[in-house]
Amino acid sequence: MIHSLEAPLYQAAISTFEELGFMLPSRELTPAQSAAPPEAAATVRFDGPVAGALTIYLFGGVLAALAANMLGSDDAPEPALQRDALGELANVICGTVLPAVGGADADFHLAAPRVTDSAETSFDAALALSESSMARAVLAMDDGRAEIHLFVARTTPIPLEVAS
Amino acid sequence: MNFNVLVVDDSAVMRGMIVKTLRLSGLPLGEIHHAANGAEGLERLGEHWIDIALLDVNMPVMSGEEMLEQVRSNPETRDLAVVVVSTERSTSRIERLCQLGAAFVQKPFTPEMLRETVFRVAGVSDDSLAGSAAVSGGDLDF
Numbered sequence: 001m002i003h004s005l006e007a008p009l010y011q012a013a014i015s016t017f018e019e020l021g022f023m024l025p026s027r028e029l030t031p032a033q034s035a036a037p038p039e040a041a042a043t044v045r046f047d048g049p050v051a052g053a054l055t056i057y058l059f060g061g062v063l064a065a066l067a068a069n070m071l072g073s074d075d076a077p078e079p080a081l082q083r084d085a086l087g088e089l090a091n092v093i094c095g096t097v098l099p100a101v102g103g104a105d106a107d108f109h110l111a112a113p114r115v116t117d118s119a120e121t122s123f124d125a126a127l128a129l130s131e132s133s134m135a136r137a138v139l140a141m142d143d144g145r146a147e148i149h150l151f152v153a154r155t156t157p158i159p160l161e162v163a164s
Numbered sequence: 165m166n167f168n169v170l171v172v173d174d175s176a177v178m179r180g181m182i183v184k185t186l187r188l189s190g191l192p193l194g195e196i197h198h199a200a201n202g203a204e205g206l207e208r209l210g211e212h213w214i215d216i217a218l219l220d221v222n223m224p225v226m227s228g229e230e231m232l233e234q235v236r237s238n239p240e241t242r243d244l245a246v247v248v249v250s251t252e253r254s255t256s257r258i259e260r261l262c263q264l265g266a267a268f269v270q271k272p273f274t275p276e277m278l279r280e281t282v283f284r285v286a287g288v289s290d291d292s293l294a295g296s297a298a299v300s301g302g303d304l305d306f
Contacts, residue, residue, distance in 0.1 A: 016272045018272075019273065019274055020181075020271070020273075067177065070177050070181055071180050072184050081176065081177055084175055084176050084177045085177045087175065092251050092272050095253060095271065096251060096253065096271075098253060099253045104253070104255055105255050106254060108254065110222045110251070112174065112224055
């Protein structure tokens with residue numbers, strides 16, 4: 001299951017960062033990128049024939065550049081817009097990878113993205129969850145990296161209203 | 165003719181991206197209105213004359229699909245030109261949206277993809293526009 005979802009997850013993440021975020025992600029990380037500090041995470045829960053969630057973790061100051069790119073702005077957008085941008089990226093990557101999870105004709109419902117920054121107490125718990133993901137994509141960009149984790153419920157669907 | 169546009173998406177960043185693409189596309193724009201969900205979108209339609217609506221699908225309060233069903237069932241709005249801009253990948257759901265008379269642009273989209281679909285829905289071409297379009301093909305540099 002892990003290997004069959006990893007390739008489509010990478011494909012979805014790369015195309016989204018390129019086409020929506022105007023970034024050039026790479027699968028090769030430098031030591032500095034690997035050690036970059038966490039800054040924010042966004043989770044999109046989904047329900048349908050299969051339930052689960054997709055979480056993006058950003059490290060190393062990528063978020064401001066990403067949001068600026070999306071808005072076509074020279075300056076870093078205000079924090080609320082940066083969070084919005086990250087949530088939308090998670091939303092798009094999740095929607096793009098779901099056919100690989102449930103099939104081309106599966107109807108999924110995606111919950112609104114929930115964004116946490118590294119200063120919030122819930123962030124560490126969210127980061128710890130990444131170790132149990134079903135598939136993972138790690139992409140280097142600028143001075144940092146993005147980690148995209150896909151969680152798929154094996155038996156019991158994850159309620160959309162459960163706080164992350 | 166200037167086109168009045170309604171952009172419906174729960175992401176302010178996505179609404180901004182769509183509006184920016186439209187401004188750079190060369191399409192003659194009039195008023196641009198925003199809504200964060202389908203219910204707000206219907207309110208905007210009741211308040212303003214709209215020529216083209218661009219809708220997301222997955223939104224809180226009211227989805228884009230529900231909004232589109234109500235648009236098509238209202239005699240005053242049933243002929244509205246609609247482009248759905250969404251991450252939706254389900255073939256059956258996309259087909260339902262197309263049967264409701266919407267064009268479809270999948271996220272992530274390139275500016276060229278969005279421009280081409282909006283131009284087609286609006287019934288304009290590069291030749292029909294006075295002056296050259298800001299984007300005529302190739303890469304868009306923001």
